Amino acid sequence: MTVAVAADVLANAGNASLDTYDSGPSAIAVERWLVTALTRLAGLGERADGVLTPGGSLSNLMGLLLARDAAAHRRGIDARAHGVAALPGPVVFCSELAHFSTHRACAALGLGEAAVHPLPVDDRRRMRPDALLAALDALGPDRTPVAVVATAGTTDFGTVDPLPQIAEIAAERGIWMHADAAYGFGALFSDRLADRLAGLELADSITLDLHKTGWQPAAASVLLVSDTTAFTALDREVAYLNPADDSEAG
Template identity: 50%
Template structure:
């Protein structure tokens, strides 16, 4: 039974734990029922049905109602489970969004119940020390030594922001302490280099940091979206005297091709000119777990900072993002002494906090669920799962290449596959793009498959909408892939017939 109003209990109390057991049964039943009813990766009906589902839960009332309702709470659980994407379904291949392990989901529940924070020792002593230990081990994965440090963040975008914050302060220190005095009046033009395929968060971070989006210089890429190191060098060598290179941002695992920028060459360039090298490995970090794919990350140990997510390719719930820095001295710009949180005498006696490692004050214990997955799956298991997803992508690519009406862009480097449904001769690029976009929406609306989309230049150089599959579920089988592609081609034929009939 769900207790409401003044009978609602705090989760950690004995009476709260009893209510939690009951609520957990309700939640698990909702999950089981939704899986039986859904019959696909998402409930059918599209946006209108999702809006209607929320409206049905609320009825004519409000969230903060005068009369709390146990029935509405149960309805909320059921609707949330029904209208959530089933990331374990083999046709849920739209996003870099993995299904978490059962151990990490249980850890998430325990973390939420205890609600620890990392801004003061007394807010979460075990959670605080657990994160310290996890960061140390993650730094060792990369090849960093004991001088390394880092923190967990809400996502890869914030990790990239922090990497560029450290690089900004280092690059501009000769003209004054940026974090203390700001950017106004400095006689320099900051520059950040990243590829044309880099994540949008790089430019956004430049804006947040006062450098301006115009400080970001996009380096040309090859046909797989990899930065051309020679072009990056040409740009750096052509800088005027007042142009200051703040950072080279390399991508390890681009969002479309899953490509890896040439890290050794970019590390050479950064070292030669004294430029900070930040690597956005939010997706590509998965390769590190696989002995077969790890060479894709050669040169990663030469970076100054690295961002990566285990909620993309690490089977933990979001958010599970990390920023690791080669030398902790570059995190000093985050140092903050708050007399009510980390007084110096407490710090001296070991009652330390993590306030000086993060942009946040109150912060979740995300290391707990990450540790649960790592301890459960292990190094070999993580590598096996990564390899399985890679092989699934390769299999899907081979099936697409062999299927009439489908065109593969390139062999997958990691676990993403880009393709398109081809149109009849004489069809314009715009019409073909509209067809692929409509196909994707129809598959989602019917609840049959969740695919991503992007734009890739076609044979004539015109950007066209392409479809993208992202394999992060190691329980998917080749038969599941066949069924998914059968659905895609069948829906393409159905839409094609409709378009012909409407002409």
């Protein structure tokens, strides 16, 4: 914690903006190093990527935004051109103990909180894969499964959903799997506890919050993705943020 506080003092003294490379080259280099280290810790492959966000709720929001646009793409819909209104009957699955930010994210993304389908948990307070399968089988053709949100470390109990089984179901059905590991990701720093997050590496996106089990004094959440092309949905090119001389310099 002492190191974190000292680093926070230096960061605030520099007050570097990361809007452009020119304004914060050293900070961007640190961020890229950190993201690479965290993707490796999570067991993600060479195509993995990530970005820092101010809090776990924002990471969950971004993960579901990417899931929403991926679902639209599977339906042959251009989400940028037509918006989410063109996505029929969106559904987001999570356990009944999932963080409230899942509901809030769906509201903010235009899916509506009613899109969230909470699933029952077992006697260990973990999402039941059989309930997920049953809910998917019950969906009609007018519904679009957008994502399955697996929780790795619930806020109240610290329980971890059965990640390998959920990932298998999501892969078989072609659904985005987002893992909310805001609390649980810290177990990967421990040789003794890391195996409790087995299957995390199978997620399409992962939320982790270094403010919680990373001992950082300020909100310091991260969204990791298994494939950097997932961020294509967020691409914007504008001259004042993407100057030609920076691009030419690599």
